[in-house]
Each structure stands twice: as structure tokens, then as C-alpha cells.
Amino acid sequence: MSAKADDVEPVFSITDLAQELDLTTRTIRFYEDRGLLRPARRGQQRVYSRADRTRLKLVLRGKRLGWPLDDIREMIELYDTPDGERKQLTVMLNKIAQSRATLLQQREDIELALSEFDDIEARCKAQLDSTH
Amino acid sequence: MSAKADDVEPVFSITDLAQELDLTTRTIRFYEDRGLLRPARRGQQRVYSRADRTRLKLVLRGKRLGWPLDDIREMIELYDTPDGERKQLTVMLNKIAQSRATLLQQREDIELALSEFDDIEARCKAQLDSTH
DNA sequence: CCCGCTCTTGACGTTAACGTCAACGTCAAC
DNA sequence: GTTGACGTTGACGTTAACGTCAAGAGCGGG
Numbered sequence: 001m002s003a004k005a006d007d008v009e010p011v012f013s014i015t016d017l018a019q020e021l022d023l024t025t026r027t028i029r030f031y032e033d034r035g036l037l038r039p040a041r042r043g044q045q046r047v048y049s050r051a052d053r054t055r056l057k058l059v060l061r062g063k064r065l066g067w068p069l070d071d072i073r074e075m076i077e078l079y080d081t082p083d084g085e086r087k088q089l090t091v092m093l094n095k096i097a098q099s100r101a102t103l104l105q106q107r108e109d110i111e112l113a114l115s116e117f118d119d120i121e122a123r124c125k126a127q128l129d130s131t132h
Numbered sequence: 133m134s135a136k137a138d139d140v141e142p143v144f145s146i147t148d149l150a151q152e153l154d155l156t157t158r159t160i161r162f163y164e165d166r167g168l169l170r171p172a173r174r175g176q177q178r179v180y181s182r183a184d185r186t187r188l189k190l191v192l193r194g195k196r197l198g199w200p201l202d203d204i205r206e207m208i209e210l211y212d213t214p215d216g217e218r219k220q221l222t223v224m225l226n227k228i229a230q231s232r233a234t235l236l237q238q239r240e241d242i243e244l245a246l247s248e249f250d251d252i253e254a255r256c257k258a259q260l261d262s263t264h
Numbered sequence: 265c266c267c268g269c270t271c272t273t274g275a276c277g278t279t280a281a282c283g284t285c286a287a288c289g290t291c292a293a294c
Numbered sequence: 295g296t297t298g299a300c301g302t303t304g305a306c307g308t309t310a311a312c313g314t315c316a317a318g319a320g321c322g323g324g
Contacts, residue, residue, distance in 0.1 A: 043289095066197055099245075
């Protein structure tokens with residue numbers, strides 16, 4: 001009779017996530033310690049929802065971009081602030097602008113590096129050809 | 133009579149660069165220690181050429197992208213390997229491919245984050261409007 | 265000559281982001 | 295009941311990327 005008979009939300013253990021995302025459990029607990037995750041508990045064991053898993057993926061993306069954990073936390077918090085905290089909205093818009101500026105700078109850096117690599121590679125290949 | 137009477141290459145002191153690029157001299161020396169720079173010496177003092185300055189800027193770009201110093205060094209070395217080290221050329225092409233892959237991943241991460249921020253911001257502004 | 269300034273090296277401290285290790289809880293299986 | 299497998303907390307170790315501090319070299323001015 002349960003209205004949600006079949007669509008039970010999948011849950012993950014800490015080792016599930018560690019294996020899937022190629023992390024150690026120690027690292028995942030550390031992220032929790034730093035406020036990046038707040039999994040539920042069954043007894044004293046951690047239980048991760050699909051949303052928790054998404055958050056963790058966001059953390060990894062932040063890491064790939066070289067962001068410090070504190071910044072990543074701020075960035076992630078943008079995704080799930082309870083709609084309606086009227087006064088917080090402009091604060092949030094500011095943070096978004098901040099993050100966006102950083103991202104734009106990074107993208108610019110990347111574009112530059114990529115085009116430079118194209119040049120270098122071209123010269124490299126020319127050298128290879130010329131020396132036959 | 134000097135053929136290069138007027139086009140003397142400008143040189144910089146370590147504090148010049150520190151001020152211009154907003155670093156401490158300690159940091160610049162540290163980068164040298166890690167093999168990222170090799171300035172000339174006048175006596176025992178460091179003298180930076182325009183090329184050294186460019187290298188240092190490349191280091192900063194690497195830092196903005198969150199790369200570790202060792203990776204940055206490898207990346208920079210791509211810019212000034214003595215043309216012709218025949219056997220090294222393919223090694224170099226490999227490293228370029230490596231770096232490029234990382235950059236492309238980072239760019240993808242950035243594009244995703246940016247578009248997500250657009251969404252969040254839109255919802256934010258909608259909220260602001262609705263609450264009048 | 266001495267002063268003050270800039271620069272140098274070297275030793276040690278610090279912070280972030282984990283890894284490692286020890287000691288213990290829990291629960292299903294035998 | 296005990297034996298693993300899995301999970302927990304807490305203490306301590308480690309590495310990268312610097313900062314801080316001490317002691318001294320070199321040099322132009324008065």
C-alpha cells in the first residue's frame with residue numbers, strides 16, 4: 001500500500017562511493033568533517049543518498065579545477081540553499097558572481113594554454129618531418 | 133658603436149617582479165628552488181630577463197588552474213626545449229597530449245559549472261522578483 | 265669607516281589535504 | 295559464542311607550498 005512501492009531511493013555505503021569515484025573512505029569522511037557532506041546515519045553508519053552522491057561529484061569537479069575545499073563548500077552551498085531566505089538572496093548572487101569570475105579567468109587561461117600548445121605541437125611536428 | 137645601442141634588454145630585480153606580480157620574494161626564490169626559474173646572476177644577486185618574467189607569468193597561470201608546481205614545470209619546459217633533440221620530440225608530443233587532455237577536462241568542468249550557475253542565478257532572481 | 269638598504273642563504277614553522285594506524289562497535293554466518 | 299567483514303572515531307604522520315626569522319654579503323652615501 002506504500003505509495004512509493006517501487007521507486008525506493010537508492011542508497012550507498014561509504015565504500016560504494018569510494019570505489020565508484022576512486023577515493024578512499026578516509027577522504028570521504030574527511031570531506032564530511034570539513035562540511036562538504038552530511039550523509040544520514042543508520043545507527044552509527046553513514047548512508048548516502050543519490051543527492052549526497054551528486055554533492056560528492058561536485059566536490060570532485062571542484063578539485064579538478066584546483067579549488068580549495070572551503071571554496072568548494074561555498075560553491076556547493078549555492079546548489080541547495082532553502083529557497084526563500086529573502087535576505088540571503090543577494091548575498092548568494094554575489095557569491096555566484098565571485099565564482100563565475102574565477103571560472104571565467106580559468107577558462108581564459110585554458111584557452112590561451114591550448115592555443116599555445118597547438119603552436120608548439122605544430123613546430124614539433126615540422127621538426128619531425130624536416131629531420132625526415 | 134655597440135650594435136645594440138638602444139635595444140638593451142630590460143632586466144628586473146626580484147622585488148620588481150614580486151611587486152608587479154603580487155608575490156613575495158620568498159615565493160619567487162622558492163620557485164627557482166623547485167626548478168621553475170633560472171635567472172642570471174650579477175655577483176650573487178638574481179637578475180631577471182624578459183623571458184624569465186614570461187616564465188613566471190606562465191607559472192602563475194598554472195597556479196590559477198590549480199596545477200602542482202611539478203606539473204607546471206613540465207608544462208613550461210615544453211615552451212623552451214632546444215629544438216632538435218630528435219629523440220625527445222615524440223616524448224614532448226606525448227606530454228603535450230597529456231597537458232591538453234587535462235586542460236580539456238578542466239574546460240568541460242568549467243562550462244558545466246557556468247551553465248549551472250546561470251540556472252541558479254535565474255531562479256534566484258525570479259525569487260527576488262516574486263517576493264517583490 | 266660606518267650606516268642603511270637591498271639581497272642572499274639556511275633553518276624552522278605553518279596550513280591544507282589527506283594517509284596510516286590503533287582500538288573499538290555491529291551484525292550476519294557458522 | 296566467535297569469527298570475519300565492514301564501519302567508526304581519534305591520534306598522529308606526511309607532503310606541497312609557502313611564511314618567518316636569523317645572520318650575513320655587497321654597495322653607495324655621508
